[in-house]
Amino acid sequence: MAWRSQLGKTALASAAVLLTMTVGACSRPATQSTADTAGSGPVRIAVGIDASYAPFFVADKKGLFKDAGLNVQLVQFGRGGEAVDALATGQVQIAGSSDTTTxxxxxxxxxxxxxxxxxxxGRYIKVVLRNGVESAAEVKTMGIVPGLSQISTNKYLEANGVSPDSVKMVTATPNDMPALLGRGDIDGYVMWEPWPAAALSQGTGHVVARTGDFDWFYHHWAITTQPWLSANDATARKVAQVLDKATQLVESDPKLAATATESAVNVAQDQTVTAVDEIDFAVENLAPGDIDAAQSVVDFYRKIGVMTVQPDLKSTMLVDWYKKSAQ
Structure with a gap:
Protein backbone atom coordinates (compact mmCIF):
# COMPACT_ATOMS: atom_id res chain seq x y z
CA MET A 1 0.00 0.00 0.00
CA ALA A 2 1.10 3.57 -0.63
CA TRP A 3 1.11 4.56 3.01
CA ARG A 4 3.74 1.97 3.82
CA SER A 5 6.41 3.78 1.80
CA GLN A 6 5.25 7.13 3.16
CA LEU A 7 5.62 5.93 6.71
CA GLY A 8 9.17 4.95 5.94
CA LYS A 9 9.92 8.64 5.38
CA THR A 10 8.26 9.95 8.50
CA ALA A 11 7.48 8.90 12.03
CA LEU A 12 4.81 6.26 12.28
CA ALA A 13 1.64 7.50 13.96
CA SER A 14 -1.95 6.57 14.52
CA ALA A 15 -4.88 7.50 16.47
CA ALA A 16 -6.72 5.90 19.28
CA VAL A 17 -9.63 7.85 20.56
CA LEU A 18 -11.20 5.94 23.46
CA LEU A 19 -14.19 6.38 26.25
CA THR A 20 -14.68 4.17 29.32
CA MET A 21 -17.94 2.37 28.83
CA THR A 22 -18.93 -1.02 27.50
CA VAL A 23 -20.71 -0.90 24.14
CA GLY A 24 -24.44 -0.88 24.74
CA ALA A 25 -24.01 -0.04 28.46
CA CYS A 26 -23.09 2.90 30.64
CA SER A 27 -20.83 1.14 33.10
CA ARG A 28 -17.09 1.38 33.47
CA PRO A 29 -14.97 -1.53 32.20
CA ALA A 30 -15.22 -4.55 34.44
CA THR A 31 -12.28 -5.33 36.67
CA GLN A 32 -9.93 -8.13 35.81
CA SER A 33 -10.79 -11.63 36.94
CA THR A 34 -8.62 -14.69 37.26
CA ALA A 35 -10.69 -16.38 34.55
CA ASP A 36 -10.07 -13.54 32.13
CA THR A 37 -6.32 -13.78 32.66
CA ALA A 38 -6.44 -17.50 32.02
CA GLY A 39 -8.35 -16.95 28.80
CA SER A 40 -11.67 -18.58 29.78
CA GLY A 41 -13.62 -15.32 30.01
CA PRO A 42 -14.68 -12.98 27.20
CA VAL A 43 -12.04 -11.20 25.15
CA ARG A 44 -12.50 -7.49 25.83
CA ILE A 45 -11.27 -5.28 23.02
CA ALA A 46 -10.76 -1.55 23.60
CA VAL A 47 -12.09 0.65 20.81
CA GLY A 48 -12.93 4.31 20.32
CA ILE A 49 -15.95 6.45 19.60
CA ASP A 50 -15.19 7.53 16.04
CA ALA A 51 -15.46 6.10 12.55
CA SER A 52 -11.84 4.96 12.45
CA TYR A 53 -12.97 1.96 14.53
CA ALA A 54 -15.57 0.94 11.96
CA PRO A 55 -14.01 -2.51 11.32
CA PHE A 56 -14.61 -3.52 14.94
CA PHE A 57 -18.20 -2.30 14.82
CA VAL A 58 -18.82 -4.13 11.53
CA ALA A 59 -17.33 -7.35 12.91
CA ASP A 60 -19.57 -7.07 15.96
CA LYS A 61 -22.75 -6.17 14.03
CA LYS A 62 -22.25 -8.90 11.42
CA GLY A 63 -21.50 -11.55 14.04
CA LEU A 64 -18.05 -12.24 12.65
CA PHE A 65 -16.51 -12.75 16.09
CA LYS A 66 -19.22 -15.23 17.02
CA ASP A 67 -18.84 -17.04 13.69
CA ALA A 68 -15.14 -17.48 14.50
CA GLY A 69 -16.01 -19.05 17.84
CA LEU A 70 -15.01 -15.95 19.81
CA ASN A 71 -16.73 -14.38 22.80
CA VAL A 72 -15.81 -10.72 22.29
CA GLN A 73 -16.92 -7.59 24.13
CA LEU A 74 -16.06 -4.18 22.69
CA VAL A 75 -15.15 -1.62 25.35
CA GLN A 76 -14.88 2.11 24.58
CA PHE A 77 -12.37 4.55 26.06
CA GLY A 78 -12.14 8.34 25.80
CA ARG A 79 -8.35 8.55 25.65
CA GLY A 80 -5.77 6.17 24.27
CA GLY A 81 -3.71 6.19 27.45
CA GLU A 82 -6.70 4.92 29.41
CA ALA A 83 -7.08 1.98 27.03
CA VAL A 84 -3.40 1.09 27.34
CA ASP A 85 -3.65 1.32 31.13
CA ALA A 86 -6.64 -1.02 30.95
CA LEU A 87 -4.47 -3.54 29.12
CA ALA A 88 -1.93 -3.39 31.92
CA THR A 89 -4.57 -4.10 34.56
CA GLY A 90 -6.32 -6.81 32.56
CA GLN A 91 -9.58 -4.88 32.09
CA VAL A 92 -9.16 -5.45 28.35
CA GLN A 93 -7.03 -7.97 26.50
CA ILE A 94 -6.63 -6.28 23.09
CA ALA A 95 -6.85 -2.62 22.08
CA GLY A 96 -6.91 -0.54 18.94
CA SER A 97 -4.32 2.12 19.67
CA SER A 98 -2.01 4.58 18.00
CA ASP A 99 1.67 3.87 17.88
CA THR A 100 2.29 7.20 19.59
CA THR A 101 0.12 6.25 22.56
CA THR A 102 1.54 2.74 22.75
CA GLY A 122 -2.76 11.18 5.89
CA ARG A 123 -6.22 12.71 5.40
CA TYR A 124 -8.34 11.78 8.43
CA ILE A 125 -6.54 13.94 11.01
CA LYS A 126 -7.02 17.63 10.29
CA VAL A 127 -5.65 20.98 11.43
CA VAL A 128 -8.47 23.20 12.68
CA LEU A 129 -7.87 26.91 13.33
CA ARG A 130 -10.23 29.37 14.95
CA ASN A 131 -12.11 31.72 12.65
CA GLY A 132 -9.91 34.74 12.10
CA VAL A 133 -6.70 32.72 12.40
CA GLU A 134 -5.52 31.74 8.95
CA SER A 135 -2.03 30.28 9.32
CA ALA A 136 0.43 28.68 11.71
CA ALA A 137 2.32 31.96 11.91
CA GLU A 138 -0.71 33.53 13.66
CA VAL A 139 -1.13 30.76 16.22
CA LYS A 140 -0.41 31.60 19.86
CA THR A 141 -2.18 28.74 21.67
CA MET A 142 -3.00 25.18 20.57
CA GLY A 143 -5.13 22.55 22.25
CA ILE A 144 -3.51 19.12 22.45
CA VAL A 145 -4.32 15.62 23.62
CA PRO A 146 -1.13 13.84 24.78
CA GLY A 147 0.03 11.36 22.17
CA LEU A 148 -0.97 11.58 18.53
CA SER A 149 -2.58 15.01 18.76
CA GLN A 150 0.49 16.43 20.47
CA ILE A 151 3.07 15.09 18.04
CA SER A 152 0.86 15.97 15.05
CA THR A 153 0.61 19.54 16.34
CA ASN A 154 4.38 19.78 16.59
CA LYS A 155 4.75 18.41 13.06
CA TYR A 156 2.28 20.98 11.73
CA LEU A 157 4.01 23.92 13.41
CA GLU A 158 7.51 22.81 12.41
CA ALA A 159 6.43 22.22 8.81
CA ASN A 160 5.26 25.85 8.72
CA GLY A 161 8.41 27.30 10.26
CA VAL A 162 6.94 27.85 13.73
CA SER A 163 8.80 26.60 16.80
CA PRO A 164 6.47 24.56 19.03
CA ASP A 165 8.23 26.11 22.02
CA SER A 166 6.85 29.51 21.00
CA VAL A 167 3.24 28.28 21.19
CA LYS A 168 1.33 27.72 24.42
CA MET A 169 0.00 24.16 24.58
CA VAL A 170 -3.28 23.56 26.44
CA THR A 171 -3.88 19.92 27.37
CA ALA A 172 -7.52 18.82 27.24
CA THR A 173 -9.77 15.95 26.16
CA PRO A 174 -11.05 15.63 22.59
CA ASN A 175 -14.54 16.57 23.83
CA ASP A 176 -13.20 19.87 25.16
CA MET A 177 -11.60 21.10 21.95
CA PRO A 178 -14.58 22.60 20.06
CA ALA A 179 -15.71 24.52 23.17
CA LEU A 180 -12.19 25.82 23.86
CA LEU A 181 -11.97 26.93 20.25
CA GLY A 182 -15.37 28.62 20.36
CA ARG A 183 -14.45 30.58 23.48
CA GLY A 184 -11.16 31.68 21.98
CA ASP A 185 -9.17 29.88 24.66
CA ILE A 186 -7.15 28.16 21.91
CA ASP A 187 -6.35 29.14 18.34
CA GLY A 188 -6.61 25.62 17.01
CA TYR A 189 -6.09 21.89 17.36
CA VAL A 190 -4.95 18.93 15.29
CA MET A 191 -7.45 16.12 15.72
CA TRP A 192 -9.21 13.21 14.12
CA GLU A 193 -12.90 13.21 13.29
CA PRO A 194 -15.49 14.00 14.54
CA TRP A 195 -13.78 16.92 16.26
CA PRO A 196 -12.88 18.87 13.11
CA ALA A 197 -16.46 18.41 11.89
CA ALA A 198 -17.72 19.66 15.26
CA ALA A 199 -15.87 22.95 14.85
CA LEU A 200 -17.24 23.34 11.34
CA SER A 201 -20.82 22.61 12.38
CA GLN A 202 -20.58 25.11 15.24
CA GLY A 203 -19.15 27.72 12.92
CA THR A 204 -16.18 28.34 15.20
CA GLY A 205 -13.30 27.07 13.07
CA HIS A 206 -12.08 25.98 9.67
CA VAL A 207 -9.81 23.22 8.38
CA VAL A 208 -6.52 24.54 6.99
CA ALA A 209 -4.60 21.28 6.43
CA ARG A 210 -4.50 17.52 6.76
CA THR A 211 -1.49 15.69 8.17
CA GLY A 212 -0.51 14.27 4.80
CA ASP A 213 -0.02 17.84 3.59
CA PHE A 214 3.04 18.02 5.82
CA ASP A 215 4.18 14.42 5.26
CA TRP A 216 2.74 12.98 8.46
CA PHE A 217 0.66 9.79 8.42
CA TYR A 218 -1.16 8.06 11.26
CA HIS A 219 -1.43 4.36 11.79
CA HIS A 220 -3.60 2.22 14.08
CA TRP A 221 -2.11 -0.85 15.74
CA ALA A 222 -3.83 -3.81 17.37
CA ILE A 223 -2.00 -4.20 20.66
CA THR A 224 -2.00 -6.59 23.60
CA THR A 225 0.39 -7.65 26.36
CA GLN A 226 3.00 -10.39 26.16
CA PRO A 227 1.60 -12.39 29.12
CA TRP A 228 -1.89 -12.54 27.61
CA LEU A 229 -0.57 -13.24 24.11
CA SER A 230 1.63 -16.08 25.35
CA ALA A 231 -1.38 -17.73 26.95
CA ASN A 232 -3.90 -16.92 24.18
CA ASP A 233 -1.99 -16.89 20.90
CA ALA A 234 -4.62 -18.84 18.95
CA THR A 235 -7.38 -16.51 20.14
CA ALA A 236 -5.37 -13.44 19.15
CA ARG A 237 -4.86 -14.86 15.68
CA LYS A 238 -8.57 -15.53 15.27
CA VAL A 239 -9.29 -11.92 16.20
CA ALA A 240 -6.79 -10.78 13.57
CA GLN A 241 -8.45 -12.92 10.92
CA VAL A 242 -11.90 -11.54 11.82
CA LEU A 243 -10.59 -7.98 11.68
CA ASP A 244 -9.00 -8.73 8.31
CA LYS A 245 -12.42 -9.71 6.96
CA ALA A 246 -14.04 -6.69 8.58
CA THR A 247 -11.60 -4.19 7.05
CA GLN A 248 -12.36 -5.63 3.62
CA LEU A 249 -16.10 -5.22 4.28
CA VAL A 250 -15.57 -1.61 5.37
CA GLU A 251 -13.70 -0.82 2.17
CA SER A 252 -16.21 -2.58 -0.08
CA ASP A 253 -19.38 -1.41 1.67
CA PRO A 254 -19.04 2.03 3.34
CA LYS A 255 -22.80 2.09 3.97
CA LEU A 256 -22.50 -1.04 6.10
CA ALA A 257 -19.65 0.58 8.00
CA ALA A 258 -21.73 3.71 8.50
CA THR A 259 -24.72 1.79 9.84
CA ALA A 260 -22.63 -0.28 12.22
CA THR A 261 -20.74 2.75 13.51
CA GLU A 262 -23.90 4.78 14.05
CA SER A 263 -25.44 1.89 15.97
CA ALA A 264 -22.36 1.46 18.16
CA VAL A 265 -21.29 5.04 18.88
CA ASN A 266 -23.95 7.33 17.37
CA VAL A 267 -21.70 8.83 14.69
CA ALA A 268 -23.63 10.31 11.78
CA GLN A 269 -23.55 7.99 8.79
CA ASP A 270 -22.21 10.62 6.41
CA GLN A 271 -19.20 11.13 8.68
CA THR A 272 -18.33 7.44 8.51
CA VAL A 273 -18.75 7.33 4.72
CA THR A 274 -16.34 10.25 4.47
CA ALA A 275 -13.94 8.56 6.89
CA VAL A 276 -13.87 5.38 4.80
CA ASP A 277 -12.87 7.54 1.83
CA GLU A 278 -10.11 9.18 3.88
CA ILE A 279 -8.70 6.10 5.63
CA ASP A 280 -6.98 3.03 4.18
CA PHE A 281 -8.44 0.06 6.11
CA ALA A 282 -6.46 -3.18 5.85
CA VAL A 283 -4.83 -5.61 8.26
CA GLU A 284 -1.12 -5.47 7.50
CA ASN A 285 2.01 -6.86 9.07
CA LEU A 286 4.42 -4.57 10.81
CA ALA A 287 7.68 -4.44 8.86
CA PRO A 288 11.28 -3.67 9.85
CA GLY A 289 10.94 -0.19 8.38
CA ASP A 290 8.09 0.51 10.79
CA ILE A 291 10.48 0.03 13.69
CA ASP A 292 12.71 2.73 12.26
CA ALA A 293 9.70 5.01 11.86
CA ALA A 294 8.56 4.33 15.42
CA GLN A 295 12.00 5.31 16.65
CA SER A 296 11.38 8.87 15.54
CA VAL A 297 8.33 8.91 17.84
CA VAL A 298 10.57 7.77 20.68
CA ASP A 299 13.03 10.50 19.79
CA PHE A 300 10.24 13.07 20.01
CA TYR A 301 9.10 11.86 23.42
CA ARG A 302 12.65 11.81 24.75
CA LYS A 303 13.20 15.33 23.45
CA ILE A 304 10.20 16.70 25.35
CA GLY A 305 10.96 14.66 28.46
CA VAL A 306 7.99 12.29 28.32
CA MET A 307 10.32 9.29 28.04
CA THR A 308 13.67 8.94 29.76
CA VAL A 309 14.70 5.49 28.54
CA GLN A 310 14.91 3.82 25.15
CA PRO A 311 12.21 1.13 24.80
CA ASP A 312 12.87 -2.19 23.13
CA LEU A 313 10.92 -1.59 19.93
CA LYS A 314 12.04 -4.87 18.36
CA SER A 315 10.33 -6.75 21.17
CA THR A 316 7.27 -4.50 21.20
CA MET A 317 6.57 -4.59 17.45
CA LEU A 318 5.88 -8.15 16.29
CA VAL A 319 7.18 -8.00 12.74
CA ASP A 320 5.37 -10.38 10.33
CA TRP A 321 3.17 -11.76 13.12
CA TYR A 322 -0.07 -11.75 11.14
CA LYS A 323 1.39 -13.19 7.95
CA LYS A 324 2.46 -16.24 9.92
CA SER A 325 -0.99 -16.59 11.47
CA ALA A 326 -2.72 -16.45 8.11
CA GLN A 327 -0.69 -19.19 6.48
Missing amino acids: IQQLQQNPSLRAMYAYEAS
Whole structure:
Protein backbone atom coordinates (compact mmCIF):
# COMPACT_ATOMS: atom_id res chain seq x y z
CA MET A 1 0.00 0.00 0.00
CA ALA A 2 1.10 3.57 -0.63
CA TRP A 3 1.11 4.56 3.01
CA ARG A 4 3.74 1.97 3.82
CA SER A 5 6.41 3.78 1.80
CA GLN A 6 5.25 7.13 3.16
CA LEU A 7 5.62 5.93 6.71
CA GLY A 8 9.17 4.95 5.94
CA LYS A 9 9.92 8.64 5.38
CA THR A 10 8.26 9.95 8.50
CA ALA A 11 7.48 8.90 12.03
CA LEU A 12 4.81 6.26 12.28
CA ALA A 13 1.64 7.50 13.96
CA SER A 14 -1.95 6.57 14.52
CA ALA A 15 -4.88 7.50 16.47
CA ALA A 16 -6.72 5.90 19.28
CA VAL A 17 -9.63 7.85 20.56
CA LEU A 18 -11.20 5.94 23.46
CA LEU A 19 -14.19 6.38 26.25
CA THR A 20 -14.68 4.17 29.32
CA MET A 21 -17.94 2.37 28.83
CA THR A 22 -18.93 -1.02 27.50
CA VAL A 23 -20.71 -0.90 24.14
CA GLY A 24 -24.44 -0.88 24.74
CA ALA A 25 -24.01 -0.04 28.46
CA CYS A 26 -23.09 2.90 30.64
CA SER A 27 -20.83 1.14 33.10
CA ARG A 28 -17.09 1.38 33.47
CA PRO A 29 -14.97 -1.53 32.20
CA ALA A 30 -15.22 -4.55 34.44
CA THR A 31 -12.28 -5.33 36.67
CA GLN A 32 -9.93 -8.13 35.81
CA SER A 33 -10.79 -11.63 36.94
CA THR A 34 -8.62 -14.69 37.26
CA ALA A 35 -10.69 -16.38 34.55
CA ASP A 36 -10.07 -13.54 32.13
CA THR A 37 -6.32 -13.78 32.66
CA ALA A 38 -6.44 -17.50 32.02
CA GLY A 39 -8.35 -16.95 28.80
CA SER A 40 -11.67 -18.58 29.78
CA GLY A 41 -13.62 -15.32 30.01
CA PRO A 42 -14.68 -12.98 27.20
CA VAL A 43 -12.04 -11.20 25.15
CA ARG A 44 -12.50 -7.49 25.83
CA ILE A 45 -11.27 -5.28 23.02
CA ALA A 46 -10.76 -1.55 23.60
CA VAL A 47 -12.09 0.65 20.81
CA GLY A 48 -12.93 4.31 20.32
CA ILE A 49 -15.95 6.45 19.60
CA ASP A 50 -15.19 7.53 16.04
CA ALA A 51 -15.46 6.10 12.55
CA SER A 52 -11.84 4.96 12.45
CA TYR A 53 -12.97 1.96 14.53
CA ALA A 54 -15.57 0.94 11.96
CA PRO A 55 -14.01 -2.51 11.32
CA PHE A 56 -14.61 -3.52 14.94
CA PHE A 57 -18.20 -2.30 14.82
CA VAL A 58 -18.82 -4.13 11.53
CA ALA A 59 -17.33 -7.35 12.91
CA ASP A 60 -19.57 -7.07 15.96
CA LYS A 61 -22.75 -6.17 14.03
CA LYS A 62 -22.25 -8.90 11.42
CA GLY A 63 -21.50 -11.55 14.04
CA LEU A 64 -18.05 -12.24 12.65
CA PHE A 65 -16.51 -12.75 16.09
CA LYS A 66 -19.22 -15.23 17.02
CA ASP A 67 -18.84 -17.04 13.69
CA ALA A 68 -15.14 -17.48 14.50
CA GLY A 69 -16.01 -19.05 17.84
CA LEU A 70 -15.01 -15.95 19.81
CA ASN A 71 -16.73 -14.38 22.80
CA VAL A 72 -15.81 -10.72 22.29
CA GLN A 73 -16.92 -7.59 24.13
CA LEU A 74 -16.06 -4.18 22.69
CA VAL A 75 -15.15 -1.62 25.35
CA GLN A 76 -14.88 2.11 24.58
CA PHE A 77 -12.37 4.55 26.06
CA GLY A 78 -12.14 8.34 25.80
CA ARG A 79 -8.35 8.55 25.65
CA GLY A 80 -5.77 6.17 24.27
CA GLY A 81 -3.71 6.19 27.45
CA GLU A 82 -6.70 4.92 29.41
CA ALA A 83 -7.08 1.98 27.03
CA VAL A 84 -3.40 1.09 27.34
CA ASP A 85 -3.65 1.32 31.13
CA ALA A 86 -6.64 -1.02 30.95
CA LEU A 87 -4.47 -3.54 29.12
CA ALA A 88 -1.93 -3.39 31.92
CA THR A 89 -4.57 -4.10 34.56
CA GLY A 90 -6.32 -6.81 32.56
CA GLN A 91 -9.58 -4.88 32.09
CA VAL A 92 -9.16 -5.45 28.35
CA GLN A 93 -7.03 -7.97 26.50
CA ILE A 94 -6.63 -6.28 23.09
CA ALA A 95 -6.85 -2.62 22.08
CA GLY A 96 -6.91 -0.54 18.94
CA SER A 97 -4.32 2.12 19.67
CA SER A 98 -2.01 4.58 18.00
CA ASP A 99 1.67 3.87 17.88
CA THR A 100 2.29 7.20 19.59
CA THR A 101 0.12 6.25 22.56
CA THR A 102 1.54 2.74 22.75
CA ILE A 103 5.13 3.94 22.58
CA GLN A 104 4.52 6.57 25.23
CA GLN A 105 3.28 3.86 27.62
CA LEU A 106 6.20 1.49 27.06
CA GLN A 107 8.20 3.04 29.85
CA GLN A 108 5.48 2.07 32.35
CA ASN A 109 4.44 -1.16 30.63
CA PRO A 110 7.23 -2.76 28.57
CA SER A 111 5.09 -5.89 28.08
CA LEU A 112 2.90 -4.14 25.47
CA ARG A 113 2.98 -5.80 22.05
CA ALA A 114 1.86 -4.44 18.67
CA MET A 115 0.63 -7.36 16.56
CA TYR A 116 -0.33 -5.68 13.28
CA ALA A 117 -1.74 -2.52 11.74
CA TYR A 118 -5.32 -2.23 10.53
CA GLU A 119 -5.49 1.29 9.11
CA ALA A 120 -3.47 4.35 8.07
CA SER A 121 -4.17 7.77 6.62
CA GLY A 122 -2.76 11.18 5.89
CA ARG A 123 -6.22 12.71 5.40
CA TYR A 124 -8.34 11.78 8.43
CA ILE A 125 -6.54 13.94 11.01
CA LYS A 126 -7.02 17.63 10.29
CA VAL A 127 -5.65 20.98 11.43
CA VAL A 128 -8.47 23.20 12.68
CA LEU A 129 -7.87 26.91 13.33
CA ARG A 130 -10.23 29.37 14.95
CA ASN A 131 -12.11 31.72 12.65
CA GLY A 132 -9.91 34.74 12.10
CA VAL A 133 -6.70 32.72 12.40
CA GLU A 134 -5.52 31.74 8.95
CA SER A 135 -2.03 30.28 9.32
CA ALA A 136 0.43 28.68 11.71
CA ALA A 137 2.32 31.96 11.91
CA GLU A 138 -0.71 33.53 13.66
CA VAL A 139 -1.13 30.76 16.22
CA LYS A 140 -0.41 31.60 19.86
CA THR A 141 -2.18 28.74 21.67
CA MET A 142 -3.00 25.18 20.57
CA GLY A 143 -5.13 22.55 22.25
CA ILE A 144 -3.51 19.12 22.45
CA VAL A 145 -4.32 15.62 23.62
CA PRO A 146 -1.13 13.84 24.78
CA GLY A 147 0.03 11.36 22.17
CA LEU A 148 -0.97 11.58 18.53
CA SER A 149 -2.58 15.01 18.76
CA GLN A 150 0.49 16.43 20.47
CA ILE A 151 3.07 15.09 18.04
CA SER A 152 0.86 15.97 15.05
CA THR A 153 0.61 19.54 16.34
CA ASN A 154 4.38 19.78 16.59
CA LYS A 155 4.75 18.41 13.06
CA TYR A 156 2.28 20.98 11.73
CA LEU A 157 4.01 23.92 13.41
CA GLU A 158 7.51 22.81 12.41
CA ALA A 159 6.43 22.22 8.81
CA ASN A 160 5.26 25.85 8.72
CA GLY A 161 8.41 27.30 10.26
CA VAL A 162 6.94 27.85 13.73
CA SER A 163 8.80 26.60 16.80
CA PRO A 164 6.47 24.56 19.03
CA ASP A 165 8.23 26.11 22.02
CA SER A 166 6.85 29.51 21.00
CA VAL A 167 3.24 28.28 21.19
CA LYS A 168 1.33 27.72 24.42
CA MET A 169 0.00 24.16 24.58
CA VAL A 170 -3.28 23.56 26.44
CA THR A 171 -3.88 19.92 27.37
CA ALA A 172 -7.52 18.82 27.24
CA THR A 173 -9.77 15.95 26.16
CA PRO A 174 -11.05 15.63 22.59
CA ASN A 175 -14.54 16.57 23.83
CA ASP A 176 -13.20 19.87 25.16
CA MET A 177 -11.60 21.10 21.95
CA PRO A 178 -14.58 22.60 20.06
CA ALA A 179 -15.71 24.52 23.17
CA LEU A 180 -12.19 25.82 23.86
CA LEU A 181 -11.97 26.93 20.25
CA GLY A 182 -15.37 28.62 20.36
CA ARG A 183 -14.45 30.58 23.48
CA GLY A 184 -11.16 31.68 21.98
CA ASP A 185 -9.17 29.88 24.66
CA ILE A 186 -7.15 28.16 21.91
CA ASP A 187 -6.35 29.14 18.34
CA GLY A 188 -6.61 25.62 17.01
CA TYR A 189 -6.09 21.89 17.36
CA VAL A 190 -4.95 18.93 15.29
CA MET A 191 -7.45 16.12 15.72
CA TRP A 192 -9.21 13.21 14.12
CA GLU A 193 -12.90 13.21 13.29
CA PRO A 194 -15.49 14.00 14.54
CA TRP A 195 -13.78 16.92 16.26
CA PRO A 196 -12.88 18.87 13.11
CA ALA A 197 -16.46 18.41 11.89
CA ALA A 198 -17.72 19.66 15.26
CA ALA A 199 -15.87 22.95 14.85
CA LEU A 200 -17.24 23.34 11.34
CA SER A 201 -20.82 22.61 12.38
CA GLN A 202 -20.58 25.11 15.24
CA GLY A 203 -19.15 27.72 12.92
CA THR A 204 -16.18 28.34 15.20
CA GLY A 205 -13.30 27.07 13.07
CA HIS A 206 -12.08 25.98 9.67
CA VAL A 207 -9.81 23.22 8.38
CA VAL A 208 -6.52 24.54 6.99
CA ALA A 209 -4.60 21.28 6.43
CA ARG A 210 -4.50 17.52 6.76
CA THR A 211 -1.49 15.69 8.17
CA GLY A 212 -0.51 14.27 4.80
CA ASP A 213 -0.02 17.84 3.59
CA PHE A 214 3.04 18.02 5.82
CA ASP A 215 4.18 14.42 5.26
CA TRP A 216 2.74 12.98 8.46
CA PHE A 217 0.66 9.79 8.42
CA TYR A 218 -1.16 8.06 11.26
CA HIS A 219 -1.43 4.36 11.79
CA HIS A 220 -3.60 2.22 14.08
CA TRP A 221 -2.11 -0.85 15.74
CA ALA A 222 -3.83 -3.81 17.37
CA ILE A 223 -2.00 -4.20 20.66
CA THR A 224 -2.00 -6.59 23.60
CA THR A 225 0.39 -7.65 26.36
CA GLN A 226 3.00 -10.39 26.16
CA PRO A 227 1.60 -12.39 29.12
CA TRP A 228 -1.89 -12.54 27.61
CA LEU A 229 -0.57 -13.24 24.11
CA SER A 230 1.63 -16.08 25.35
CA ALA A 231 -1.38 -17.73 26.95
CA ASN A 232 -3.90 -16.92 24.18
CA ASP A 233 -1.99 -16.89 20.90
CA ALA A 234 -4.62 -18.84 18.95
CA THR A 235 -7.38 -16.51 20.14
CA ALA A 236 -5.37 -13.44 19.15
CA ARG A 237 -4.86 -14.86 15.68
CA LYS A 238 -8.57 -15.53 15.27
CA VAL A 239 -9.29 -11.92 16.20
CA ALA A 240 -6.79 -10.78 13.57
CA GLN A 241 -8.45 -12.92 10.92
CA VAL A 242 -11.90 -11.54 11.82
CA LEU A 243 -10.59 -7.98 11.68
CA ASP A 244 -9.00 -8.73 8.31
CA LYS A 245 -12.42 -9.71 6.96
CA ALA A 246 -14.04 -6.69 8.58
CA THR A 247 -11.60 -4.19 7.05
CA GLN A 248 -12.36 -5.63 3.62
CA LEU A 249 -16.10 -5.22 4.28
CA VAL A 250 -15.57 -1.61 5.37
CA GLU A 251 -13.70 -0.82 2.17
CA SER A 252 -16.21 -2.58 -0.08
CA ASP A 253 -19.38 -1.41 1.67
CA PRO A 254 -19.04 2.03 3.34
CA LYS A 255 -22.80 2.09 3.97
CA LEU A 256 -22.50 -1.04 6.10
CA ALA A 257 -19.65 0.58 8.00
CA ALA A 258 -21.73 3.71 8.50
CA THR A 259 -24.72 1.79 9.84
CA ALA A 260 -22.63 -0.28 12.22
CA THR A 261 -20.74 2.75 13.51
CA GLU A 262 -23.90 4.78 14.05
CA SER A 263 -25.44 1.89 15.97
CA ALA A 264 -22.36 1.46 18.16
CA VAL A 265 -21.29 5.04 18.88
CA ASN A 266 -23.95 7.33 17.37
CA VAL A 267 -21.70 8.83 14.69
CA ALA A 268 -23.63 10.31 11.78
CA GLN A 269 -23.55 7.99 8.79
CA ASP A 270 -22.21 10.62 6.41
CA GLN A 271 -19.20 11.13 8.68
CA THR A 272 -18.33 7.44 8.51
CA VAL A 273 -18.75 7.33 4.72
CA THR A 274 -16.34 10.25 4.47
CA ALA A 275 -13.94 8.56 6.89
CA VAL A 276 -13.87 5.38 4.80
CA ASP A 277 -12.87 7.54 1.83
CA GLU A 278 -10.11 9.18 3.88
CA ILE A 279 -8.70 6.10 5.63
CA ASP A 280 -6.98 3.03 4.18
CA PHE A 281 -8.44 0.06 6.11
CA ALA A 282 -6.46 -3.18 5.85
CA VAL A 283 -4.83 -5.61 8.26
CA GLU A 284 -1.12 -5.47 7.50
CA ASN A 285 2.01 -6.86 9.07
CA LEU A 286 4.42 -4.57 10.81
CA ALA A 287 7.68 -4.44 8.86
CA PRO A 288 11.28 -3.67 9.85
CA GLY A 289 10.94 -0.19 8.38
CA ASP A 290 8.09 0.51 10.79
CA ILE A 291 10.48 0.03 13.69
CA ASP A 292 12.71 2.73 12.26
CA ALA A 293 9.70 5.01 11.86
CA ALA A 294 8.56 4.33 15.42
CA GLN A 295 12.00 5.31 16.65
CA SER A 296 11.38 8.87 15.54
CA VAL A 297 8.33 8.91 17.84
CA VAL A 298 10.57 7.77 20.68
CA ASP A 299 13.03 10.50 19.79
CA PHE A 300 10.24 13.07 20.01
CA TYR A 301 9.10 11.86 23.42
CA ARG A 302 12.65 11.81 24.75
CA LYS A 303 13.20 15.33 23.45
CA ILE A 304 10.20 16.70 25.35
CA GLY A 305 10.96 14.66 28.46
CA VAL A 306 7.99 12.29 28.32
CA MET A 307 10.32 9.29 28.04
CA THR A 308 13.67 8.94 29.76
CA VAL A 309 14.70 5.49 28.54
CA GLN A 310 14.91 3.82 25.15
CA PRO A 311 12.21 1.13 24.80
CA ASP A 312 12.87 -2.19 23.13
CA LEU A 313 10.92 -1.59 19.93
CA LYS A 314 12.04 -4.87 18.36
CA SER A 315 10.33 -6.75 21.17
CA THR A 316 7.27 -4.50 21.20
CA MET A 317 6.57 -4.59 17.45
CA LEU A 318 5.88 -8.15 16.29
CA VAL A 319 7.18 -8.00 12.74
CA ASP A 320 5.37 -10.38 10.33
CA TRP A 321 3.17 -11.76 13.12
CA TYR A 322 -0.07 -11.75 11.14
CA LYS A 323 1.39 -13.19 7.95
CA LYS A 324 2.46 -16.24 9.92
CA SER A 325 -0.99 -16.59 11.47
CA ALA A 326 -2.72 -16.45 8.11
CA GLN A 327 -0.69 -19.19 6.48
